[in-house]
Amino acid sequence: MQKEGIKPDEVTMVSVISACSISGALDMGRWVHTFIDKHIIKVDLELTTALINMYARCGCIEKSRELFDAMPEKDTKAWSSMIVGLAIHGLAEDALDVFSKMQETNVKPNQVTFVGVLSACAHRGLVTQGRIYWSNMIGYGIEPLLEHYGCMVDILCRAGRIEEAYRFVETMPMAPNAIIWRTLLMGCKKKGMLEKGEIVAERLFELEPVNAENYVLLSNMYAANSMWEEVSWVRKKMKDIGIKALPGCSLVEIDGFVHEFVVSDRSHPEAKEIREVLQDIAERVRQTGHDPWTSVVLHDVGDEEKEGALCEHSERLAIAYGLLKTKSPVVIRVAKNLRVCPDCHEVTKIISKIYEREIIVRDRVRFHRFVDGACSCKDYW
Known part of the structure; x- marks a missing residue:
């Protein structure tokens, strides 16, 4: 595009910045940001939000927050991007404070907003607050998606409330996905709940019979309890299926x-x-x-x-x-x-x-x- 002498506009730069965000390319993202300033490309609401999201997802949350705070006006997408960004950095208090300010400005939250809010609660073990925000979400008339149910399961599992999380999953109005069952299995492993873990693993294998990660989780649960025969059985099953564990x-x-x-x-x-x-x-x-x-x-x-x-x-x-x-x-x-x-x-x-x-x-x-x-x-x- 540059070779052809075509000048990019703010729409083009949103796509480029989003690509940097997905790939985690911070240096490239910074270069693109400098390019935007140097060529005096209009930085509108959508482009600023893309920059906020990029810096957050590339690990530079301070720059993300700086851009957010400098915005003269913020829509639901901007508020949500900042909340999600703070959540994935584990800055739960900051994320929930931003959500409170969002409510004060009467900007209506959406489904993405509450994914961020509930994730923030999960990363800090805020079980009671998580339940309150779940009720708030329902109060806004927002229908919970699988992602929201997954966040609640994560909140409970991280807090060690595995049985409660299992009951929550069993009463879901939709079929739990593999991510939710995997979260439960990780919770069982952490708490040493072998019997419950085996039940969860079976449900997981039904959904993802050839995902090596699921077998590794079960094997690790056995290994953590020095059940080496069971570990060998899982590894043999993986070999028979023809799958290998993903190396770190x-x-x-x-x-x-x-x-x-x-x-x-x-x-x-x-x-x-x-x-x-x-x-x-x-x-x-x-x-x-x-x-x-x-x-x-x-x-x-x-x-x-x-x-x-x-x-x-x-x-x-x-x-x-x-x-x-x-x-x-x-x-x-x-x-x-x-x-x-x-x-x-x-x-x-x-x-x-x-x-x-x-x-x-x-x-x-x-x-x-x-x-x-x-x-x-x-x-x-």
């Missing part, structure tokens, strides 16, 4: 180039240097008195091998590369395809303190912002 994969962007790491990855051209950083991290973390959470390594091996496996997780490799190639105050931004494990979460908090670096990790559920030994999730995730 983390991405880190350095100077405009995306570097990908998988668990125990040694294929990177600078693998030797990365291993040296990992060794330095391991030694300095050990000096803080950290005791590795070997219980999260769900393999029938000794503790020494488990500790070694933890150090090889993909997010640790990505963070090590970020430390190797950048200096403070550059933020290390990592995206992971799976949920961050508890030990990596704890170690990343320690890394942020001893190396004096800000680290933002986006896993499959939410953003974690690590600064000075603490995480934005406040260890509720």
Whole structure:
């Protein structure tokens, strides 16, 4: 388009910014934002909302909030984008405060608004508030979608109320989807509810018989309880079906180039240097008195091998590369395809303190912002 000499307008830029948002390309998104300002492209309500959404989904929630607060007028989509953005960053109080201000301005919320509100409650364990907002949604005449039911199940499961969540699912006026059953199965695993977990897993397998993630969840539940025969049975079933578990994969962007790491990855051209950083991290973390959470390594091996496996997780490799190639105050931004494990979460908090670096990790559920030994999730995730 640029080669043809055609000048883009605000409609074009909404599409470009949205593409950056979907792909998580923060550097490109920033470049596009600068392009908009440089070429004096009209920044209307829809384009500003797209920018708010892009910065939030690319891990730069401060810039997102700055743009939102500067808007002279806000419609339902703008308010909802900000609420959802704050929610996925675990900033529940801020998200609910924005929702309150939205109500004060008499802007009517929609279904997306309440997905954000309920998600915020889930990320902070606000069960009572979640129920109140559910009632508010009904009061606005908004018919709950599967996403809203999924949020309520998530709220209850994160709070450890598995039986209550199961009853809620059983009374849904529509058929629960795989996401809802998977949320329940994760809740059962966390609480060690084997019998209920097996029931939930069967329902999940009926909907997604060839999704490896479901079998891995069941296998991990067995492994967490040292039920190795059952673990072998699940793995054999996966082999018979012909499916493989998705390996952990983390991405880190350095100077405009995306570097990908998988668990125990040694294929990177600078693998030797990365291993040296990992060794330095391991030694300095050990000096803080950290005791590795070997219980999260769900393999029938000794503790020494488990500790070694933890150090090889993909997010640790990505963070090590970020430390190797950048200096403070550059933020290390990592995206992971799976949920961050508890030990990596704890170690990343320690890394942020001893190396004096800000680290933002986006896993499959939410953003974690690590600064000075603490995480934005406040260890509720």
